[in-house]
Amino acid sequence: MAGVDVSILITCPRCGTRYSVAKNKIPPRVRSFRCKACSTSFPWEGKEEPGREPRRLAISLSKAGVGKTTTAVNLAAGLALAGFSVLLVDADPAGRAAASLGVARPEGGLFGLVAGELSPEQVLVEARERLWLLPGGHSLSGLRRIIAGQGRAGEATLAQTLAGVEGRFDYVLVDTSPDWDALTIGILAYVRELIIPVSLEVMSVQGFGEFLQLLEARGRYGKELRLKYIVPTFYDPRIRKSVDIYEKFRNVYGELVCAPIACDGELAENQGLGKTVFDLDRESRGRQDYEALVRKVAGLPPLPPSGEAG
Numbered sequence: 001m002a003g004v005d006v007s008i009l010i011t012c013p014r015c016g017t018r019y020s021v022a023k024n025k026i027p028p029r030v031r032s033f034r035c036k037a038c039s040t041s042f043p044w045e046g047k048e049e050p051g052r053e054p055r056r057l058a059i060s061l062s063k064a065g066v067g068k069t070t071t072a073v074n075l076a077a078g079l080a081l082a083g084f085s086v087l088l089v090d091a092d093p094a095g096r097a098a099a100s101l102g103v104a105r106p107e108g109g110l111f112g113l114v115a116g117e118l119s120p121e122q123v124l125v126e127a128r129e130r131l132w133l134l135p136g137g138h139s140l141s142g143l144r145r146i147i148a149g150q151g152r153a154g155e156a157t158l159a160q161t162l163a164g165v166e167g168r169f170d171y172v173l174v175d176t177s178p179d180w181d182a183l184t185i186g187i188l189a190y191v192r193e194l195i196i197p198v199s200l201e202v203m204s205v206q207g208f209g210e211f212l213q214l215l216e217a218r219g220r221y222g223k224e225l226r227l228k229y230i231v232p233t234f235y236d237p238r239i240r241k242s243v244d245i246y247e248k249f250r251n252v253y254g255e256l257v258c259a260p261i262a263c264d265g266e267l268a269e270n271q272g273l274g275k276t277v278f279d280l281d282r283e284s285r286g287r288q289d290y291e292a293l294v295r296k297v298a299g300l301p302p303l304p305p306s307g308e309a310g
């Protein structure tokens with residue numbers, strides 16, 4: 001089509017930087033590219049890459065200790081094991097995702113990327129096969145202040161930065177801090193789907209209601225951002241309150257409510273050692289519960305009840 005500027009998308013397989021190249025500027029025999037960001041040369045088959053958008057999900061609730069990081073890390077690890085390419089973004093100044101995966105956290109992380117001081121290959125850490133971590137940490141307190149000072153422009157910069165690295169991934173999962181602040185609000189402006197972990201106790205349920213009100217006040221909730229999964233955590237079938245709260249959630253929110261994640265000391269202990277539930281025995285409670293969540297999120301069929309497998 002003469003006169004139409006046709007661009008094609010080329011993604012560096014090493015660092016994920018995406019290039020939009022005018023098709024008529026590529027000489028006919030070119031079969032490789034060199035990435036300007038990481039200097040890697042890679043082959044190109046001459047085919048157009050379909051524009052790919054990852055699913056973007058935040059694991060969020062403005063209440064501490066409900067299992068946000070635990071859910072983000074295990075969901076990310078499970079999706080990667082299922083064959084998806086996953087980016088886990090740690091948007092919490094506490095920065096515990098790296099330790100939960102047993103990897104060292106380089107300085108800079110998300111802050112360095114947004115500030116334009118570091119490139120994707122300097123900040124992304126390969127934590128497991130197909131699972132990449134964009135670490136958080138103390139520097140995010142500075143980022144929080146910058147975004148707060150810039151308002152919507154700051155939110156847009158954050159979204160653009162993440163959009164610049166998301167191209168090679170099937171999923172971008174973002175673990176947020178328990179604070180309702182400019183950084184969390186910026187992340188909620190970037191993602192399209194929301195996962196809310198709720199620990200099955202009264203205070204957490206109150207926090208859930210308040211969080212929905214905060215989202216509604218921002219005017220985006222239900223439009224660009226949809227609540228997709230409520231993940232009941234710290235479930236203990238021996239405790240009446242735990243069972244009652246779970247059932248009430250099921251009655252009100254129906255299919256949005258996922259199968260509960262049991263309270264599991266082995267999970268917590270191993271998280272402290274940098275192991276996800278998928279590094280544990282197949283029979284471990286936490287592993288089975290998070291495997292069910294991975295299947296629900298990815299739309300994979302549920303596992304048959306134990307004893308029928310194989």
Ligand SMILES: Nc1ncnc2c1ncn2[C@@H]1O[C@H](COP(=O)(O)OP(=O)(O)OP(=O)(O)O)[C@@H](O)[C@H]1O
Nearest residue numbers: 064065066067068069070178234262263264268271
């Ligand atoms: N299902 C579970 N069973 C037992 N312990 C758990 C479970 N889920 C999380 N924990 C433990 O509870 C603590 C809090 O979990 P986590 O850090 O995931 O919560 P969080 O919502 O991210 O907290 P914060 O708001 O402080 O970031 C951690 O020590 C974690 O190991």
Ligand SMILES: [Mg+2]
Nearest residue numbers: 068069092096
């Ligand atoms: Mg956390």
